[in-house]
Amino acid sequence: MRIGEHGVRDHIRLLFPAFVLVTGVWSLRLIFSASGLPFALVRLVSVTVATTVSVLLSVILIHARRFGGYASVVVASLLINLWAQILIILSIMFGIFTGSENIYSEPEFRVGSNQWAHIHGHLTFGIAIGTLVGAGVGCLLLWLLRTLVRTPSGV
Numbered sequence: 609m610r611i612g613e614h615g616v617r618d619h620i621r622l623l624f625p626a627f628v629l630v631t632g633v634w635s636l637r638l639i640f641s642a643s644g645l646p647f648a649l650v651r652l653v654s655v656t657v658a659t660t661v662s663v664l665l666s667v668i669l670i671h672a673r674r675f676g677g678y679a680s681v682v683v684a685s686l687l688i689n690l691w692a693q694i695l696i697i698l699s700i701m702f703g704i705f706t707g708s709e710n711i712y713s714e715p716e717f718r719v720g721s722n723q724w725a726h727i728h729g730h731l732t733f734g735i736a737i738g739t740l741v742g743a744g745v746g747c748l749l750l751w752l753l754r755t756l757v758r759t760p761s762g763v
């Protein structure tokens with residue numbers, strides 16, 4: 609499947625640093641939670657913030673490398689948000705199958721005691737809303753970059 613001039617593999621290659629950033633923050637949050645740090649401190653390490661920053665940095669890369677257009681921004685937002693939600697869902701499932709709690713399966717983050725509904729929420733609203741908001745802000749940033757920042761014509 610091609611998006612503009614580039615395939616999905618090209619997008620994944622471009623977004624690899626974003627995937628690493630989101631994975632690192634996800635891991636750090638799990639480690640902080642497991643080490644017993646106060647909940648208020650663990651909340652400062654946010655996968656949502658890392659995902660947002662990753663989408664915005666990806667837009668800057670798309671602009672600087674002349675990688676693509678607005679469709680590439682939407683794909684970047686989808687792939688990064690999908691990755692973040694998969695990591696969170698894996699953490700929730702780990703909690704379900706082991707009978708343990710982690711930062712992603714804590715009662716503060718779910719509706720009632722149903723972890724499967726929590727997973728369903730991440731699969732639907734987490735991916736959809738995260739992608740739409742990320743794509744909207746990312747497209748606005750790309751438009752601003754293209755309007756205000758000129759790249760050299762030879763690059």
